[in-house]
Amino acid sequence: MAVAGENLRINAERLWDSLMEMAKIGPGIAGGNNRQTVTDEDGEGRALFQSWCEAAGCSMGLDQMGNMFARREGTDPDALPVYVGSHLDTQPTGGKYDGVLGVLGGLEIVRTLNDLGIKTRHPIVVTNWTNEEGTRYAPAMLASGVFAGVHTQDWAYEREDAEGKAFGDELARIGWRGEEETGGRKMHAFFELHIEQGPILEAEGKDIGVVTHGQGLSWTQVTIEGKASHTGSTPMQMRKNAGLGMARVLELVEAIALSHAPDAVGAAGHMDIYPNSRNVIPGKAVFTVDLRSPNLDVIKDMENKLRLGASDICGQMGLSVSFEKVGGFDPVEFDEACVSAVRAAAERLGYSHRNLISGAGHDACWINRVAPTAMVMCPCVDGLSHNEAEEISPEWARAGADVLFHAVVETAEIVE
Amino acid sequence: MAVAGENLRINAERLWDSLMEMAKIGPGIAGGNNRQTVTDEDGEGRALFQSWCEAAGCSMGLDQMGNMFARREGTDPDALPVYVGSHLDTQPTGGKYDGVLGVLGGLEIVRTLNDLGIKTRHPIVVTNWTNEEGTRYAPAMLASGVFAGVHTQDWAYEREDAEGKAFGDELARIGWRGEEETGGRKMHAFFELHIEQGPILEAEGKDIGVVTHGQGLSWTQVTIEGKASHTGSTPMQMRKNAGLGMARVLELVEAIALSHAPDAVGAAGHMDIYPNSRNVIPGKAVFTVDLRSPNLDVIKDMENKLRLGASDICGQMGLSVSFEKVGGFDPVEFDEACVSAVRAAAERLGYSHRNLISGAGHDACWINRVAPTAMVMCPCVDGLSHNEAEEISPEWARAGADVLFHAVVETAEIVE
Numbered sequence: 107m108a109v110a111g112e113n114l115r116i117n118a119e120r121l122w123d124s125l126m127e128m129a130k131i132g133p134g135i136a137g138g139n140n141r142q143t144v145t146d147e148d149g150e151g152r153a154l155f156q157s158w159c160e161a162a163g164c165s166m167g168l169d170q171m172g173n174m175f176a177r178r179e180g181t182d183p184d185a186l187p188v189y190v191g192s193h194l195d196t197q198p199t200g201g202k203y204d205g206v207l208g209v210l211g212g213l214e215i216v217r218t219l220n221d222l223g224i225k226t227r228h229p230i231v232v233t234n235w236t237n238e239e240g241t242r243y244a245p246a247m248l249a250s251g252v253f254a255g256v257h258t259q260d261w262a263y264e265r266e267d268a269e270g271k272a273f274g275d276e277l278a279r280i281g282w283r284g285e286e287e288t289g290g291r292k293m294h295a296f297f298e299l300h301i302e303q304g305p306i307l308e309a310e311g312k313d314i315g316v317v318t319h320g321q322g323l324s325w326t327q328v329t330i331e332g333k334a335s336h337t338g339s340t341p342m343q344m345r346k347n348a349g350l351g352m353a354r355v356l357e358l359v360e361a362i363a364l365s366h367a368p369d370a371v372g373a374a375g376h377m378d379i380y381p382n383s384r385n386v387i388p389g390k391a392v393f394t395v396d397l398r399s400p401n402l403d404v405i406k407d408m409e410n411k412l413r414l415g416a417s418d419i420c421g422q423m424g425l426s427v428s429f430e431k432v433g434g435f436d437p438v439e440f441d442e443a444c445v446s447a448v449r450a451a452a453e454r455l456g457y458s459h460r461n462l463i464s465g466a467g468h469d470a471c472w473i474n475r476v477a478p479t480a481m482v483m484c485p486c487v488d489g490l491s492h493n494e495a496e497e498i499s500p501e502w503a504r505a506g507a508d509v510l511f512h513a514v515v516e517t518a519e520i521v522e
Numbered sequence: 523m524a525v526a527g528e529n530l531r532i533n534a535e536r537l538w539d540s541l542m543e544m545a546k547i548g549p550g551i552a553g554g555n556n557r558q559t560v561t562d563e564d565g566e567g568r569a570l571f572q573s574w575c576e577a578a579g580c581s582m583g584l585d586q587m588g589n590m591f592a593r594r595e596g597t598d599p600d601a602l603p604v605y606v607g608s609h610l611d612t613q614p615t616g617g618k619y620d621g622v623l624g625v626l627g628g629l630e631i632v633r634t635l636n637d638l639g640i641k642t643r644h645p646i647v648v649t650n651w652t653n654e655e656g657t658r659y660a661p662a663m664l665a666s667g668v669f670a671g672v673h674t675q676d677w678a679y680e681r682e683d684a685e686g687k688a689f690g691d692e693l694a695r696i697g698w699r700g701e702e703e704t705g706g707r708k709m710h711a712f713f714e715l716h717i718e719q720g721p722i723l724e725a726e727g728k729d730i731g732v733v734t735h736g737q738g739l740s741w742t743q744v745t746i747e748g749k750a751s752h753t754g755s756t757p758m759q760m761r762k763n764a765g766l767g768m769a770r771v772l773e774l775v776e777a778i779a780l781s782h783a784p785d786a787v788g789a790a791g792h793m794d795i796y797p798n799s800r801n802v803i804p805g806k807a808v809f810t811v812d813l814r815s816p817n818l819d820v821i822k823d824m825e826n827k828l829r830l831g832a833s834d835i836c837g838q839m840g841l842s843v844s845f846e847k848v849g850g851f852d853p854v855e856f857d858e859a860c861v862s863a864v865r866a867a868a869e870r871l872g873y874s875h876r877n878l879i880s881g882a883g884h885d886a887c888w889i890n891r892v893a894p895t896a897m898v899m900c901p902c903v904d905g906l907s908h909n910e911a912e913e914i915s916p917e918w919a920r921a922g923a924d925v926l927f928h929a930v931v932e933t934a935e936i937v938e
Contacts, residue, residue: 197799199797241799246801302755303752303754303755304751304752304754304755304756304757305751305756305757305760306755306757309760321754323754325800333904333906334906334908334909335720335721335905335906335907336719336720336881336882336905336907336908337787337789337791337812337814337881338719338720338737338739338787338812338814338880338881338882338883339718339719339720339722339880339881339882339905339907340720340721340787340881340905341720341721341722341784341787342779342780342783342784342787344721344725344905345789347776347789349772349789349790349791349793350772350773350776350789352769353768353769353770353772353773354769354773356765356766356769357766357769357770357773360763360766363758364758367758368757368758371753371754371756371757371758373753373761373763373765373766373803374765374804375753375765375795375797375798375799375800375801375802375803375804376798376799376800377765377793377795377798377804378798379791379793381615381791381908382791382792382793382794383613383657383791383792383908384741384791384792384810384812384849385662385791385812385882385908386791386908387789387791388790388791388793394800396753396754396800396801398753398754433800464754464755465752465753465754465755465756466752466754466755466801467754488749489751489752489755489756489760490749490750490751491751491752491755492750492752492797492799492801492802493750
């Protein structure tokens with residue numbers, strides 16, 4: 107067994123070409139992609155990925171959640187595989203790199219190993235997890251969640267999109283519902299390369315984020331009810347303005363997050379008011395407060411402050427308020443050995459790096475429950491993601507994929 | 523000439539029956555109505571109204587904006603008509619009384635005069651103004667606005683609904699685009715009965731609102747632009763949260779309105795954030811601030827404070843902000859003689875009353891520019907309007923229509 111030397115590098119041009127080729131499937135309206143999960147476009151993207159994997163000599167596994175597993179054999183029949191991957195599905199107005207870089211970066215490892223005739227003791231399995239984005243079918247990271255035992259498969263199959271189409275039916279319709287039992291695979295380790303989706307690496311001029319933790323997340327949907335009434339004919343003191351109540355709770359969310367700085371963030375990205383008419387005082391506001399921290403106690407404290415504070419605010423305004431926890435996951439601490447492998451790879455290759463806490467949820471956060479896991483991040487322009495204007499440089503992709511490559515092959519063990 | 527005696531009353535049961543009959547056309551989903559302007563249902567409502575008017579011996583005029591004029595002749599061929607009416611169109615989730623009470627209250631005057639064999643010197647013309655609500659075709663009060671010279675008819679014809687259908691085309695399609703030139707009619711006076719659409723009369727136990735003024739209105743659409751970014755991976759201090767900027771401007775609007783209490787109101791009923799996704803910090807917020815006062819100087823001061831204050835708030839947050847005035851009208855002072863006729867009618871009939879400032883815009887606000895005008899208001903339950911649950915009692919309708927009746931016939935002059 108040996109570690110790959112610092113001269114070993116992936117083929118960055120081939121990786122970039124593959125990213126651009128995949129981006130042709132499900133083009134967006136503004137330069138990005140709309141290749142949402144279990145659509146025809148998702149099916150087309152999967153077929154392209156499969157053809158590339160097969161051309162690289164891999165066999166393809168497919169489980170009942172549509173998770174794809176492209177396997178390059180190792181030399182030791184008893185060694186568990188090292189898994190590497192991410193997701194090929196996108197937001198409705200998504201970018202070309204979110205998820206895709208992690209899958210094609212995994213494929214590039216196989217291609218590079220093939221080019222160089224390098225064998226590994228452990229098999230390497232490049233994975234495409236189904237429905238990471240969760241936009242067509244909530245929640246996000248659905249299939250890696252089933253794989254890790256977070257959700258049952260039956261529950262996942264029953265999820266419905268806005269048109270009432272069930273996830274399980276749509277997965278079968280596009281032809282990617284496999285036979286293999288979901289979650290039956292044992293992993294030696296799992297690595298995921300992803301763009302940062304935040305501004306820190308670019309702002310600090312770092313090539314690589316070594317992801318030590320995943321932030322925990324709490325989504326609380328807040329419903330404030332007042333009374334819809336005419337904006338002109340309702341005296342100020344007789345109003346029950348649910349929109350103003352929402353505004354005050356948004357200010358509270360900001361204060362709660364700042365009170366835990368720098369270990370917490372909070373905001374509302376989703377807000378709907380009813381009836382949403384220029385001359386009607388909002389009678390109802392529904393919005394989702396997103397609170398995150400790498401510290402579970404902080405999340406619980408913030409949730410508590412939100413409920414107490416919003417109840418106070420609404421009580422004083424004659425509004426009623428209710429809360430529903432609509433999503434969340436606990437903070438994640440990635441595997442020490444895997445994290446070390448990522449850091450060592452960045453060091454060996456001479457890339458500047460820093461530790462990062464992943465602000466977003468990723469498939470790796472679920473897989474960490476069932477296998478030693480770590481993540482590599484590369485910068486993205488302006489921190490922009492979930493946006494068709496999402497952009498990275500070919501150099502950033504190269505650095506991320508090189509570090510992923512070294513971490514994976516160090517873990518999979520090169521056979522001399 | 524003589525004033526009607528206090529024993530002269532409209533037939534409240536017949537009025538109520540007609541209200542209920544009209545409400546069968548374009549039923550809503552929750553007990554109210556969806557009879558939006560220039561839809562097939564609007565056409566059906568117009569046909570029913572015309573059949574009633576003709577049964578009451580009126581001739582029907584129809585102008586190029588679809589405004590309907592049902593005329594009961596007077597005895598003096600040189601006397602200008604007294605006009606009375608409101609609108610038959612509703613909000614998409616509207617009530618049964620908003621507008622309709624004013625039209626059918628006018629018709630009830632004609633029916634009552636017929637029953638009693640009373641002649642008036644001035645003709646009486648019951649009017650249905652097209653598109654008061656402005657929900658399918660903005661702005662509100664479109665056809666009375668063209669009548670009063672506020673808008674050109676060509677501009678009105680070109681207004682488009684959400685499907686891109688032009689107002690003028692749809693008016694012709696439903697068969698209610700007349701030949702008569704819009705605005706050519708001269709009026710001796712115009713009276714409009716309307717539900718208050720606010721809570722004051724009910725809260726104070728008053729039967730009648732004598733409307734002395736109409737509040738002026740200013741609609742400023744505010745667009746705040748920040749940067750859409752991931753709720754998890756963007757540090758608090760690097761956020762440009764347009765949703766939080768909106769929240770702070772909403773608080774400012776409240777403060778501005780309260781600083782002019784009790785002569786002003788302010789709120790935002792329309793808010794949209796983009797992309798409106800739970801895990802994306804809002805990159806853009808678009809909302810409309812509705813500011814009203816019976817005093818034009820107050821409106822101008824509030825508009826100014828909004829622009830300055832919102833610019834300050836957004837500047838401090840690294841957000842850009844722009845403003846567009848998307849609607850408005852100056853405060854209205856109704857005609858002194860007409861207002862006195864309304865007040866005298868309430869006194870004569872023994873109904874409790876108080877002066878009101880109309881908080882909402884009404885066709886009467888535009889017609890006041892071209893004819894002596896006044897309005898009568900009756901209470902509505904809980905101040906609720908623009909809502910299918912809008913409700914009034916038959917007694918309130920009776921009182922309002924009685925006062926309208928007396929004000930109109932006093933102005934039209936009973937011939938002994």
